[in-house]
Amino acid sequence: DSGVTQTPKHLITATGQRVTLRCSPRSGDLSVYWYQQSLDQGLQFLIQYYNGEERAKGNILERFSAQQFPDLHSELNLSSLELGDSALYFCASSVGTGDGYTFGSGTRLTVV
Amino acid sequence: KNEVEQSPQNLTAQEGEFITINCSYSVGISALHWLQQHPGGGIVSLFMLSSGKKKHGRLIATINIQEKHSSLHITASHPRDSAVYICAVSVYTGGFKTIFGAGTRLFVKA
Numbered sequence: 714d715s716g717v718t719q720t721p722k723h724l725i726t727a728t729g730q731r732v733t734l735r736c737s738p739r740s741g742d743l744s745v746y747w748y749q750q751s752l753d754q755g756l757q758f759l760i761q762y763y764n765g766e767e768r769a770k771g772n773i774l775e776r777f778s779a780q781q782f783p784d785l786h787s788e789l790n791l792s793s794l795e796l797g798d799s800a801l802y803f804c805a806s807s808v809g810t811g812d813g814y815t816f817g818s819g820t821r822l823t824v825v
Numbered sequence: 826k827n828e829v830e831q832s833p834q835n836l837t838a839q840e841g842e843f844i845t846i847n848c849s850y851s852v853g854i855s856a857l858h859w860l861q862q863h864p865g866g867g868i869v870s871l872f873m874l875s876s877g878k879k880k881h882g883r884l885i886a887t888i889n890i891q892e893k894h895s896s897l898h899i900t901a902s903h904p905r906d907s908a909v910y911i912c913a914v915s916v917y918t919g920g921f922k923t924i925f926g927a928g929t930r931l932f933v934k935a
Contacts, residue, residue: 715869745925756911756925768920801866810921814858815871819866 716740717806719817727825731792734820738806740784744768745787746807746814747779749785752801763810794824828852831912837934844899846929848912855921856866859897860911862928868911871897877882880933901935 716739726732738745747759748784758771773779776794781787789796801821805814829850838844845860848857859871872886874895879886883902898919899906912926 744921748923755927756913758923758925761920761922763920767920769918771922803868805868805870814870816860816868816870819868821866 715815715817717742717804717815717817719802719804719820721820722818723821723823725825726794727821728794728796728810730794730824731790732794732822734789734791734802734804735737736789736804736806737785738787738804739815742806744784744807744810744812745781745785746805747773747787747789748803748805750798750803750819751797756803759789761810762805768810769818775811791822796824798822827927828924829892829912829914829926831910831929833929834927835930836932838902838931840903840933840935842902842933844902844906844933846897846910848895848897848926848933849893850895850912850914850924852914852916852924854914855917856915857888857895858913858915858923859895860913862909862911864908871910893910900929904933904935907932 718737741766759773761769779789801819803819804817856875861869874888883900885898909928911928915921
C-alpha cells in the first residue's frame with residue numbers, strides 16, 4: 714500500500730455520462746497530480762494541485778475538471794464521456810511541489 | 826519529436842545481465858524521474874534526480890544535465906525486474922508539469 718488511495722478501482726459507464734474519481738493523498742503530502750494512461754497516448758499529465766490551489770495544467774480536456782478540498786483529497790470529474798476517455802487514471806502525491814511522487818493504484822475507466 | 830525520448834522501446838535480457846535504459850530530453854527540467862510499472866498496472870517511483878547519481882539496491886540512475894541525458898542501470902537482472910520503465914521530467918510552469926517518455930518494456934528470462 715503506497716498510502717495514496719484512489720477510488721473506485723474500476724468503473725464502467727456509458728457514453729455521455731459523468732463520473733467522479735477520488736484520490737486521497739499520502740498523509741502529510743500537500744500536492745496532488747492527476748494523470749491519464751491510454752493505450753495509444755501513454756501517460757499524460759492532466760493537472761496539479763498544491764494545498765487546494767491549482768498549480769499546473771497539462772493536456773486536460775475542457776470536459777474534465779478537478780479540485781482539491783480542504784482535507785487535501787482531490788476529485789477528478791469527467792463529463793460527456795466518450796469512448797476515447799477509456800483509460801487508467803492515476804493520482805500521485807508529493808510533500809511539496811517538485812518533490813518525488815507516490816502513485817495510487819489507479820482507476821480503470823471503461824466507457825461503453 | 827517527443828520532448829522525452831527513451832531507448833530501447835523493448836529489451837529482452839537473460840537473468841544476470843547488466844541492463845541499461847536511456848532517456849534524453851529536450852526541455853529545461855527541474856528534476857527527472859524513473860518509474861516502474863508492473864503488468865498489473867501499478868506505478869512505483871524508483872528515483873528522482875536533479876544531478877549526479879543515485880543507487881538503490883541493484884538499480885543505479887545517473888543524469889547529465891549538460892547533455893540532457895539520463896540512464897537507468899540494473900545490475901544482476903532478475904525475472905522479477907520484468908516491467909515497463911518510464912522516464913519522466915518535471916518542468917516548472919508555476920507548478921510542476923510532468924512529461925513522460927513512452928517507456929521501455931523489459932523482459933528478463935530465467
